[in-house]
Amino acid sequence: MTPATLRRILIPVGFAIVAILPSFYDFALQGLAGRAVAAALLALSLVLLTGMVGQVSFCQYSFAALGAFTVGSLVVGHGVNFWFAALLGTAFAGVGGVLVGIPALRLRGLLLAVLTVAVALFFDVFLLAPGTWDGFSGGTLAWPLVPFPSIFGHLMDNYTFYLFSLAVFAIAALLVWNLRNGKTGRVLRAVRDSEVASSTLGLNVAGWKLAAFGVSAALAGLAGALQAVATGSVAGGSQSAYSFQYSVALVATITVFGASSIFSATAAGFFIVFAPQLLDMIPGLSHNWWPLILGAILIVQLVTSPDGVVVKTQRDIAHLMHRLAQRRRPAVAAAHSEAA
Amino acid sequence: MPLLDVRGVGKRFGGVQALQDVSTVVHRGEIVGLIGPNGAGKTTLFNCISGVESPDSGRIAFEDRDLLGMPPHRRARLGIARTFQNLQLFGSMTVLENCMVSYDAFAHRGMLADALKLPWARFEEHRARERALATLHFLDIEEFADLRAQDLPTGMQRRVELARALCLRPSLLLLDEPAAGLDADETIELAGFLRKARERLDVSMLLVDHDMSLVMRVCDHITVLDFGRVIAAGDPPAIRSDPVVITAYLGEAA
Numbered sequence: 001m002t003p004a005t006l007r008r009i010l011i012p013v014g015f016a017i018v019a020i021l022p023s024f025y026d027f028a029l030q031g032l033a034g035r036a037v038a039a040a041l042l043a044l045s046l047v048l049l050t051g052m053v054g055q056v057s058f059c060q061y062s063f064a065a066l067g068a069f070t071v072g073s074l075v076v077g078h079g080v081n082f083w084f085a086a087l088l089g090t091a092f093a094g095v096g097g098v099l100v101g102i103p104a105l106r107l108r109g110l111l112l113a114v115l116t117v118a119v120a121l122f123f124d125v126f127l128l129a130p131g132t133w134d135g136f137s138g139g140t141l142a143w144p145l146v147p148f149p150s151i152f153g154h155l156m157d158n159y160t161f162y163l164f165s166l167a168v169f170a171i172a173a174l175l176v177w178n179l180r181n182g183k184t185g186r187v188l189r190a191v192r193d194s195e196v197a198s199s200t201l202g203l204n205v206a207g208w209k210l211a212a213f214g215v216s217a218a219l220a221g222l223a224g225a226l227q228a229v230a231t232g233s234v235a236g237g238s239q240s241a242y243s244f245q246y247s248v249a250l251v252a253t254i255t256v257f258g259a260s261s262i263f264s265a266t267a268a269g270f271f272i273v274f275a276p277q278l279l280d281m282i283p284g285l286s287h288n289w290w291p292l293i294l295g296a297i298l299i300v301q302l303v304t305s306p307d308g309v310v311v312k313t314q315r316d317i318a319h320l321m322h323r324l325a326q327r328r329r330p331a332v333a334a335a336h337s338e339a340a
Numbered sequence: 341m342p343l344l345d346v347r348g349v350g351k352r353f354g355g356v357q358a359l360q361d362v363s364t365v366v367h368r369g370e371i372v373g374l375i376g377p378n379g380a381g382k383t384t385l386f387n388c389i390s391g392v393e394s395p396d397s398g399r400i401a402f403e404d405r406d407l408l409g410m411p412p413h414r415r416a417r418l419g420i421a422r423t424f425q426n427l428q429l430f431g432s433m434t435v436l437e438n439c440m441v442s443y444d445a446f447a448h449r450g451m452l453a454d455a456l457k458l459p460w461a462r463f464e465e466h467r468a469r470e471r472a473l474a475t476l477h478f479l480d481i482e483e484f485a486d487l488r489a490q491d492l493p494t495g496m497q498r499r500v501e502l503a504r505a506l507c508l509r510p511s512l513l514l515l516d517e518p519a520a521g522l523d524a525d526e527t528i529e530l531a532g533f534l535r536k537a538r539e540r541l542d543v544s545m546l547l548v549d550h551d552m553s554l555v556m557r558v559c560d561h562i563t564v565l566d567f568g569r570v571i572a573a574g575d576p577p578a579i580r581s582d583p584v585v586i587t588a589y590l591g592e593a594a
Contacts, residue, residue, distance in 0.1 A: 175456070183454055201421070
């Protein structure tokens with residue numbers, strides 16, 4: 001069995017489990033599952049940016065906020081159709097990503113990280129502050145509940161919206177997978193490995209980086225639009241679910257799992273939402289311990305397997321299957337190792 | 341009309357005059373050597389031609405088109421390819437992928453066609469693979485196609501960089517010390533590949549190297565730089581016996 005066939009079996013099974021399981025849950029847990037899908041989509045946006053072009057971003061939740069607040073304002077304040085609002089929110093976030101990408105073009109590593117932190121803090125204290133969006137949202141002071149949208153004239157409930165979000169994530173993951181295995185992925189990895197060589201081979205390095213920033217931010221905006229509905233609110237201020245600390249937790253989690261894998265993005269999304277809940281169930285612990293524990297995991301993982309837990313596991317499985325195949329076909333294996 | 345015309349190029353880094361009034365010409369079908377002691381400004385001149393740096397003065401024309409102010413990727417698309425003294429391979433990618441990148445700049449499909457795996461995206465992908473494999477075959481490194489570039493020995497990495505540059509189908513190839521780290525046999529093999537590339541792929545070259553056996557073997561014409569200035573120019577026998585060149589290389593005492 002090759003890793004590809006294993007993938008072909010595991011992915012549908014995994015999706016079926018993730019899709020069916022929340023139907024047995026209560027309303028609150030279904031809301032959490034919806035948030036987890038949004039977080040997975042955000043993690044996917046980092047796979048594109050960090051895993052493929054090697055750029056860091058500590059402001060993915062700020063792009064998500066652009067999507068979420070656009071949907072909240074337009075749907076609640078102006079009665080705009082959810083579908084149109086979500087599309088607009090995704091586009092706004094994409095434009096925001098390109099705008100952040102322009103100053104980021106000349107920066108790498110630590111300085112780029114600092115720039116994205118500055119963007120996130122700007123969003124936190126200005127755009128996410130209570131009152132900022134009131135004019136835009138038609139004078140809605142406190143954000144009321146964002147209603148569920150209808151699909152084909154049928155009003156969605158908590159669970160059907162969760163299924164819809166999951167489908168959106170599956171499509172996005174498939175598109176990112178195709179990008180990664182096509183010309184785009186190759187070009188982005190080339191830009192990551194050597195910008196000077198890429199440019200002398202005819203690649204417009206700045207253009208590709210901006211495109212990556214834009215698409216990544218658009219994915220984050222889409223995640224925000226979904227999360228606004230899944231959690232039913234886009235509260236700003238101290239209760240904001242889009243603040244800097246969540247972006248930091250997202251980067252930390254995707255680093256633990258491995259930023260180059262779509263699998264790990266999915267796992268990171270669910271982990272980031274459910275792990276604090278699990279801590280609440282353990283006697284003597286609570287979700288307040290979460291940042292401490294996440295930090296500790298990050299340190300241990302960076303020391304032991306810098307590529308990330310999921311990536312390392314995938315490599316181990318591939319290695320194991322290769323070994324098994326070798327044992328079965330010694331002649332072929334010998335020829336292979338000779339070629340290597 | 342010369343293929344590449346470098347006229348009076350100057351470049352200063354702080355207090356160091358890296359290039360001063362440097363001129364050289366490459367005609368179609370020629371292999372021109374650029375030699376000089378370390379720090380003579382050879383790599384700086386390469387950077388100015390490929391667009392990685394821009395000169396302070398002078399003019400650089402390629403096929404009568406002014407290159408100054410043109411970004412590196414547009415110069416590459418005009419047909420100028422280069423290799424690097426300090427190798428710049430895409431280390432995490434396979435040898436084949438490294439070469440396929442050279443076709444990607446010319447591919448007309450965007451991210452959307454890629455994401456949706458549209459038919460022409462697949463077709464172009466297939467074509468890029470076939471062409472890259474043909475070039476690897478040309479340089480006799482097909483068997484390494486699926487190995488990661490960073491896992492190869494330096495000599496092989498230099499050849500992969502040459503393959504990647506040739507994949508761009510350049511009319512001018514800038515080679516920055518292609519023989520560095522190669523042993524005598526590999527250098528002779530490299531000289532063979534360079535001549536073969538000129539004949540079969542119609543590539544003209546500007547070649548920087550310290551290995552005089554290579555330079556004397558393949559170059560039609562040689563320009564000698566020292567402290568950022570051209571101190572001599574001519575065909576290999578003339579350069580070999582030029583007293584100014586000998587002094588520059590061996591020091592005043594000689």
